[in-house]
Amino acid sequence: MATTSTRKLNCPTCGNPVQWTDKFPYRPFCCKRCQLIDFGDWAAEKHSIPGEPALNPEQNDSDL
Numbered sequence: 690m691a692t693t694s695t696r697k698l699n700c701p702t703c704g705n706p707v708q709w710t711d712k713f714p715y716r717p718f719c720c721k722r723c724q725l726i727d728f729g730d731w732a733a734e735k736h737s738i739p740g741e742p743a744l745n746p747e748q749n750d751s752d753l
């Protein structure tokens with residue numbers, strides 16, 4: 690195992706080298722744009738999931 694204090698990885702969006710330091714505040718992304726792109730994908734996927742199912746008509750008895 691290498692004992693480097695700086696971890697290196699690649700931006701998941703564009704593949705550019707990213708260092709795990711304060712120089713890359715958007716890590717693991719190389720820049721804000723790549724972060725937004727990835728987040729946008731994630732959000733779009735979430736939005737594609739249908740919302741709550743229609744209320745069950747059998748759940749209609751409201752005795753207090």
Ligand SMILES: [Zn+2]
Nearest residue numbers: 700703719723
């Ligand atoms: Zn990138």
